[in-house]
Amino acid sequence: xxxxxxxxxxxxxxxxVLAASGTFGFGEEYSSLxxxxxxxxxxxxxxxxxxxxxxxxxRITETPAGMLNAIGLQNPGLDAFLSRELPRLIDSHAAVxxxxxxxxxxxxxxxxxxxxxxxxIVALELxxxxxxxxxxxxxxxxxxxxxxxxxxxxxxxxxxxxxxKLSPNVTDITELAHAAEESGADIISLINTLKGMVxxxxxxxxxxxxxxxxxxxxxxxxxxxRMVYDVYRSVKIPLIGMGGIxxxxxxLQFFMAGARAVAVGAGNFVDPCAMPRLIDDLRxxxxxxxLQSVDEIVGSAQI
Amino acid sequence: xxxxxxxxxxxxxxxxxxxxxxxxxxxxxxxxxGQFLHIRIGESLTPFLRRPFSIAGTSPENGTLKILFQxxxxxxxxxxxxxxxxxxxxxxxxGSGFSTQKAHNTSVLLAGGIGAAPLMFLSEALxxxxxxxxxxxxxxxxxxxxxxxSFFPSEAExxxxxxxxxxxxRGFVTEAxxxxxxxxxxxxxxxxxxxxxxxxxxxxxxxxxxFPMQISLEERMACGIGACQGCxxxxxxxxxxxxxxxxxxxxxxxxxxxxx
Ligand SMILES: Cc1cc2nc3c(=O)[nH]c(=O)nc-3n(C[C@H](O)[C@H](O)[C@H](O)COP(=O)(O)OP(=O)(O)OC[C@H]3O[C@@H](n4cnc5c(N)ncnc54)[C@H](O)[C@@H]3O)c2cc1C
Ligand SMILES: Cc1cc2nc3c(=O)[nH]c(=O)nc-3n(C[C@H](O)[C@H](O)[C@H](O)COP(=O)(O)O)c2cc1C
Ligand code: FES
Numbered sequence: 001x002x003x004x005x006x007x008x009x010x011x012x013x014x015x016x017v018l019a020a021s022g023t024f025g026f027g028e029e030y031s032s033l034x035x036x037x038x039x040x041x042x043x044x045x046x047x048x049x050x051x052x053x054x055x056x057x058x059r060i061t062e063t064p065a066g067m068l069n070a071i072g073l074q075n076p077g078l079d080a081f082l083s084r085e086l087p088r089l090i091d092s093h094a095a096v097x098x099x100x101x102x103x104x105x106x107x108x109x110x111x112x113x114x115x116x117x118x119x120x121i122v123a124l125e126l127x128x129x130x131x132x133x134x135x136x137x138x139x140x141x142x143x144x145x146x147x148x149x150x151x152x153x154x155x156x157x158x159x160x161x162x163x164x165k166l167s168p169n170v171t172d173i174t175e176l177a178h179a180a181e182e183s184g185a186d187i188i189s190l191i192n193t194l195k196g197m198v199x200x201x202x203x204x205x206x207x208x209x210x211x212x213x214x215x216x217x218x219x220x221x222x223x224x225x226r227m228v229y230d231v232y233r234s235v236k237i238p239l240i241g242m243g244g245i246x247x248x249x250x251x252l253q254f255f256m257a258g259a260r261a262v263a264v265g266a267g268n269f270v271d272p273c274a275m276p277r278l279i280d281d282l283r284x285x286x287x288x289x290x291l292q293s294v295d296e297i298v299g300s301a302q303i
Numbered sequence: 304x305x306x307x308x309x310x311x312x313x314x315x316x317x318x319x320x321x322x323x324x325x326x327x328x329x330x331x332x333x334x335x336x337g338q339f340l341h342i343r344i345g346e347s348l349t350p351f352l353r354r355p356f357s358i359a360g361t362s363p364e365n366g367t368l369k370i371l372f373q374x375x376x377x378x379x380x381x382x383x384x385x386x387x388x389x390x391x392x393x394x395x396x397x398g399s400g401f402s403t404q405k406a407h408n409t410s411v412l413l414a415g416g417i418g419a420a421p422l423m424f425l426s427e428a429l430x431x432x433x434x435x436x437x438x439x440x441x442x443x444x445x446x447x448x449x450x451x452x453s454f455f456p457s458e459a460e461x462x463x464x465x466x467x468x469x470x471x472x473r474g475f476v477t478e479a480x481x482x483x484x485x486x487x488x489x490x491x492x493x494x495x496x497x498x499x500x501x502x503x504x505x506x507x508x509x510x511x512x513x514f515p516m517q518i519s520l521e522e523r524m525a526c527g528i529g530a531c532q533g534c535x536x537x538x539x540x541x542x543x544x545x546x547x548x549x550x551x552x553x554x555x556x557x558x559x560x561x562x563x
Contacts (some may be wrong), residue, residue, distance in 0.1 A: 023530065
């Protein structure tokens with residue numbers, strides 16, 4: 001049987017299919033639908049130090065082949081995560097990656113310090129790319145210098161693998177990827193949502209309470225594949241690719257572009273079984289193609 | 304929680320509303336009045352998200368359930384074209400239902416437009432509990448009215464209101480109900496579902512009336528199960544406000560919980 005295990009530097013996963021942050025809550029919501037243990041890992045909802053209320057409604061709207069969201073990082077905060085959500089996740093035998101966001105460097109550092117020694121957490125993902133809150137990372141994710149300094153500081157106190165999630169809302173994503181690698185990131189995940197907007201022509205007002213939101217789903221897939229392709233050629237650290245993945249064919253594009261693992265986001269809303277199915281389909285694909293592991297296709301589309 | 308339901312019947316019941324009879328034994332067995340299904344519209348990428356619809360009634364013995372829906376946009380337009388024997392991918396039943404307290408005897412159900420759907424299901428449950436059900440139903444005009452008398456159990460007392468006066472009381476359903484109160488109607492409990500302005504109006508009025516009242520809200524949804532935090536509504540509890548989720552904490556809320 002083909003081996004689905006992957007190694008992203010020091011991060012070993014039983015398979016390369018992950019739940020994208022913010023689309024899978026803290027796992028519990030999906031536990032009656034799928035076996036959480038089967039997933040490569042769960043990247044939990046963006047966590048901040050203190051609880052956050054999030055943005056005014058409406059927070060989501062559908063778009064062609066996708067959706068806009070402006071949740072605003074609503075989450076219960078670090079303490080509630082540690083006391084309530086994490087134990088449940090550990091009970092379900094899921095591999096947990098915590099996505100962290102902050103308003104200041106201090107926030108990120110405190111979160112990293114509090115989380116990185118906790119049993120059950122296999123990696124941290126720095127969210128430097130949420131487009132829906134004023135600080136919430138985007139500030140850190142669009143300037144090479146500010147980002148580099150933050151990653152260096154977090155790296156210094158974080159003994160577990162450090163993933164840096166990049167924003168697509170920049171002129172040249174490879175520059176930021178490069179800066180992330182230089183500053184000590186172990187893994188890069190991309191892409192976060194693309195900033196977008198919908199106007200309700202009846203009321204002549206923006207449809208979302210937050211005015212703008214982040215676009216995700218199949219609509220952004222070609223952009224995401226291109227960015228993975230570009231970043232793969234400019235850094236040596238492994239990549240987690242995401243953006244509009246619904247099934248095996250979509251995921252294969254990301255592997256071929258250079259991702260060593262993939263994450264499913266908005267696809268979970270449409271088909272809650274998308275990830276377990278993708279894992280099974282990936283195994284069948286490798287067997288059919290006579291491949292030993294996904295490593296054999298990673299970056300195979302590079303010319 | 305995820306099932307393929309078989310379409311047994313689809314029928315147009317007003318100028319823009321459809322009745323859908325589905326067969327899915329588990330959902331028929333588990334559903335409670337006020338709960339909803341999150342239905343995938345076709346297999347293609349547009350429309351992308353599932354669409355939430357209230358369960359309008361079940362028959363656990365036959366393994367069937369009813370949906371009433373109004374064509375609003377692309378998703379419901381495509382749904383109106385399903386055919387007998389098609390399969391619909393349904394997530395649910397989801398959300399919390401209405402709670403029916405044994406003590407209260409006369410229940411008044413107030414519906415605006417397609418808000419009648421969850422109340423139809425509720426009326427069956429209330430009648431089973433031997434309660435008196437009075438149903439006020441409002442629509443904008445005669446042709447928009449779904450034939451509630453054929454959908455509602457015959458024991459329920461039904462009052463109609465149309466905004467243009469083409470059937471029943473001329474005006475809003477809230478006004479028709481107010482007239483009922485003026486004429487001596489004494490509801491023990493109110494259940495309401497309809498457009499937001501109607502529910503907001505009711506909540507305002509209820510500051511004077513002070514009836515026990517549960518309302519069913521709508522909000523745009525992605526996951527439908529509490530994972531994405533997309534369907535937020537501001538709720539208050541003992542003076543403190545917080546974000547509630549329509550899909551998980553609702554869609555049914557107490558009237559004084561919601562911050563408008
Ligand atoms: C808990 C709940 C129960 C509902 N029960 C019923 C029912 O029994 N019968 C019925 O006809 N309708 C019901 N609705 C409303 C129904 O979900 C919308 O009319 C439908 O989603 C519109 O889809 P569309 O593609 O036709 O419209 P579009 O406007 O094209 O939809 C665009 C997007 O907005 C969302 N949206 C638009 N209007 C609403 C709305 N009022 N509420 C929530 N999301 C909306 C859609 O789901 C979609 O994601 C219910 C909504 C909720 C939240
Ligand atoms: C509703 C919603 C909430 C999200 N919340 C977060 C978040 O808290 N942190 C984060 O890093 N990314 C968040 N994302 C971005 C996703 O993790 C992912 O990067 C993006 O949606 C692209 O993947 P997709 O097209 O498969 O959804 C969110 C996306 C959605 C749709
Ligand atoms: S729709 Fe996702 S939390 Fe309610």
